[in-house]
Amino acid sequence: MGNCAACCRGFWCRAKNPDVRISLPAVCFMWQIAMIILFGVFVRYDEESDAHWSEHKRANNITSDIENDFYYRYPSFQDVHVMIFVGFGFLMTFLKRYSFGGVGFNFLIAAFGLQWALLMQGWFHFLDPVDGYIKIGVENIINADFCVAGCLIAYGALLGKVSPVQLMVLTLFGITLFAVEEYIILHVLHVRDAGGSMVIHTFGGYYGLTISWILYRPKLDKRLNGSVYQSDVFAMIGTLFLWMFWPSFNSAISDHGDGQHRAAINTYLALASSVLTTFAISSLSAKRGKLDMVHIQNATLAGGVAMGSAAEFMITPYGSLIVGFCCGIISTFGYLVISPFMEKYLKIQDTCGVHNLHAMPGVLGAVVGAITAAAASESVYGHEGLVNTFNFKGKYAERTPATQGGFQAAGLCVALAFGIVGGAIVGLILRLPFWGDPSDDNCFDDEVYWEVPEDEESIPPILEYNSHMVGKNTDRMSNFTVEQS
Amino acid sequence: MGNCAACCRGFWCRAKNPDVRISLPAVCFMWQIAMIILFGVFVRYDEESDAHWSEHKRANNITSDIENDFYYRYPSFQDVHVMIFVGFGFLMTFLKRYSFGGVGFNFLIAAFGLQWALLMQGWFHFLDPVDGYIKIGVENIINADFCVAGCLIAYGALLGKVSPVQLMVLTLFGITLFAVEEYIILHVLHVRDAGGSMVIHTFGGYYGLTISWILYRPKLDKRLNGSVYQSDVFAMIGTLFLWMFWPSFNSAISDHGDGQHRAAINTYLALASSVLTTFAISSLSAKRGKLDMVHIQNATLAGGVAMGSAAEFMITPYGSLIVGFCCGIISTFGYLVISPFMEKYLKIQDTCGVHNLHAMPGVLGAVVGAITAAAASESVYGHEGLVNTFNFKGKYAERTPATQGGFQAAGLCVALAFGIVGGAIVGLILRLPFWGDPSDDNCFDDEVYWEVPEDEESIPPILEYNSHMVGKNTDRMSNFTVEQS
Amino acid sequence: MGNCAACCRGFWCRAKNPDVRISLPAVCFMWQIAMIILFGVFVRYDEESDAHWSEHKRANNITSDIENDFYYRYPSFQDVHVMIFVGFGFLMTFLKRYSFGGVGFNFLIAAFGLQWALLMQGWFHFLDPVDGYIKIGVENIINADFCVAGCLIAYGALLGKVSPVQLMVLTLFGITLFAVEEYIILHVLHVRDAGGSMVIHTFGGYYGLTISWILYRPKLDKRLNGSVYQSDVFAMIGTLFLWMFWPSFNSAISDHGDGQHRAAINTYLALASSVLTTFAISSLSAKRGKLDMVHIQNATLAGGVAMGSAAEFMITPYGSLIVGFCCGIISTFGYLVISPFMEKYLKIQDTCGVHNLHAMPGVLGAVVGAITAAAASESVYGHEGLVNTFNFKGKYAERTPATQGGFQAAGLCVALAFGIVGGAIVGLILRLPFWGDPSDDNCFDDEVYWEVPEDEESIPPILEYNSHMVGKNTDRMSNFTVEQS
Incomplete structure (x- = not known):
């Protein structure tokens, strides 16, 4: 496998042996054992998932079990969970001979990533000041799923070109970077980003793209980089579960009551709108108006990405439609023009087109969020609503909507910086020659890492x-x- | 494409050019822009999704955020949403070479339809008397999804034989007719139809069948009108998500508390029962008792359709089982006998058999609803329960269960009339020669409207x-x- | 079909005619009619799904409709419902020519089983002492789905080797045995088993394995006992929906508030952990480290099975990770070593490997539950928490955690006994020659019971x-x- 005779690039050889029989089990075991030890030292139940809940309830005059945060957020959590594992997983089954790798490695790195995310996010956001433990409840596991999403987006850019060991490394560093970036954006800058246009999509997109740039394969064999009829239908399972549950994604951790309610409605509308413009541009661009499944599978989701920051704001229903309208156009246009350009001139090979689906709409979403925040007023939100929506409390009580808009824009810069700089560092690490990545003519082929059954x-x-x-x-x-x- | 030389039917020629490169983008853009403008003029958040919620809460003595309607209905909404996009979408992937069209066009028209439905239903039901805005919340988006379901049912009858532009037109008119019909049935006649046996299934079924009758293709090429092994498995994804979530469909907008609870249980039981009779009739009708996937994919769902009106009534658990029992038989019998008869003698080509799955069970459901309503009594419901269940309040305070049963029956007639007359008008519009529909020997083939990848x-x-x-x-x-x- | 000339085993002949044209419809009709009659005599709505709810609410000082049990449990119910029909159903589509049978017969027996389960569980647990009716609500339909799961597990061991009529018989007896076993374990022994490590997985696993042992086919034709590329991707749909919704499975009927909350978190963590060890062992065991889809599809779920008993206990987050860690190893090891051993030496043909996925992890889960219960203390749970979690109330007020641990272990023995003895009896019944089972060279082939479409x-x-x-x-x-x- 790999024709080393004809080519020797020495230490940086990319056609190394893709045998992961030692490295993959070693990484899985080591990291899982590390998780167990760290969880043992640091992680406990929070007051709503602890058996002392009934005492807590009495002490805080909570009258009913239904006030447990579990009932506010668990249905949304399950929707998000489906997005992470079925949504992202099946969206990546579109390649004709890489469906196992698409859905399987997605499964592996998400399952690892969420554990590491609980720890990293815990250290930054959820440390109990009294006993020093990370206290976890339903909101933490939603956040962990969110954190994982950033790494899965990065995987989308690299699909078919990396080994599972590289993916585990990418996830370890990705989650770490994510948690720091998120801390700076949400806590230091006090930015609102409930659906993660910045912290998830912008960061994840540029993180993956930069890694892909570093790992550029000039001689990449593209014969298997395409779909077949059935694999496109499989990918639609991923698309639709992402599309349907995106309102839950953007509303899962926003404020109880009107916050969650409004975030769901705004996202629902933006998504609907981007479907129409995606179909329009896809048809307009092809001979005889034939639609392209790549656009339908991806660009229809751009509206959800771009509502990530502004979903809980009073952006108005027609504002949401406008956001979706623009995103469908931009994202489809990206698949038609920008991706080929990036591959040819910028040497960035982006298998799933995450630049079009996550990076660009994420940036747009951050801008929309900044503008909507800057334009907020008490006449629209009411005094109490403004304070609640932007959490202008405590040391932020004096912040004005205009200032908030500025901080939102600053948050975007932080996300971009973390994605690009972090991606560059991790990309260099992933170039090391012992990760078992496939050779150029082995890419997009499940045969390398999977026992593939005989075909019918x-x-x-x-x-x-x-x-x-x-x-x-x-x-x-x-x-x-x-x-x- | 199309052999025009051998056949010229002039103005009514059906073998016209299925090039939609101009028409589809034009329709998508025009209608999406119209939506944005109309939403801008008419649509705002309702009091539970508006940032003034905390003030509203205080003013109305609502003690907890969990009382926001979002928490009563959002889980059901997401289930309904899955039914619309994955359920209907994948149910229509059963054709061997029309899976892209099945799931893709379903996606397109649902995404458009729900926006138009929010407006149409808003004007009829949810107009704020003070400021004239349509105020939307979670109940509206459920209703919009319901409204879309009617048009997707109609699509089922036409699957593979129409262009996406025709589908957009069908949806525009379908949603409009639906909203008027629904207004007459639910508001003027004060009929109860929480799961839409009448307003959704009867209307949608006959709307699609009448259009299919008008668009009859005597020389339809049926070689691709069948399934392959894999496409039948894909269709089971649709079937199962419809089947599992139907209890949410019938309970999504029924009364808080016992209403939603009872509707879910009744539907669950009716569905279970229709599975058994479907398997029984399917096996009984075939040589060596072999089961037919067409029946299993469709007739098993008939129990849910037929519980649409009566789900929230005290029909009793065994009553639900009886309804499901009958529906499984009738629906499977329809696939075996009525569909071939309709095609041969009535010139109605019904690709998915919506007559058997939606139209007949819908009518049966309306009858069941009327009888159950007429038989309601205070001894069974309790005084308060009777008033709540049938909403005998305000100007309907004097209505008796017997009268209600009569109105329920009248509602069925309205639904039938709208479906048939509306379908006839829209069918004639869709016969116009510029919609880009496929020629007779192009039907059921994704090649016409999609870039289809090379086969493995x-x-x-x-x-x-x-x-x-x-x-x-x-x-x-x-x-x-x-x-x- | 079957070459009777060459082989005559007389009365016990297994190569009998697999024609079910009379027997399958007869069984379906008879049993459905029996269900209707028994539901008519015995089943009514409970106080939360009855139209008298508003009176009940007032009488019990319930202030809000949101306190209806429907809102606590319905989202979890729908997740469980998806696991039963899509999860188990699609997990069994992995065979190259038995996908119809996998998902279709799963559908049939689940739909029948849940009705019979409502009755059987009702007679044992939910009989109203005043009027003698079984009163059903949302908790009952969750329990019915759970009960069905036991039989679907048994089907997994027999997949491809039995007729639908045999499956209906297996389900009838399986549900009956389940209800008795569950009554003894949960009520007589007062054991806690919210996610059913014992009552569902241990029982179901050994029930199916024992039947498979009795129905051993020495000349089984294995050519079709394998997957193809697409069928493995279909099976991943089942795997992922089971994996994602398992936290709902284990928390669906645990205590309101912290009980449900904690059960979900523990299960989430255990599942994540077993993914990593499954990938590790799978890779370690194969040439060139290639992963095996059979392991990924199944062993990743073992962590959820093993948390069935202990999910609602204070097992701590790292405890959950440890359980998942061990289960992934044991289960994958089972597929590699134990299943081949069982087939060769114990004459047990286990198509889906339920011994590795359900039986062994179920036993482990019971042991974990017993140990965790025995180790419980007031310092960890708080006095009130301990009483609530283990329901040390009424006549069990004096029970100590240590005693509880002993009873948990006793529960495991009951589950094992019911599975093995019950399986032996039902296995002998299923050997009777008139059930229409396929001959040895017909196994794993949909052609026998389904109209299979021509292949593309x-x-x-x-x-x-x-x-x-x-x-x-x-x-x-x-x-x-x-x-x-």
């Missing part, structure tokens, strides 16, 4: 259709299979 | 299995592909 | 790609098809 077609038709009538053909088939493989 | 089989096996070992075959493959396409 | 490949390429250009090939294709089938 390799069974001669007579065996398949009349199998119950055939007596002694077993041997023949076995021979046939052996010859093929 | 067109890659010679050696390329596929040993792609990483092959050096210079790229050119060969390209040639091969070109020859094929 | 059987259409000559020219027809498929250029179908709209071809004029008179219809007849040719029909001929071709006939010859093939």
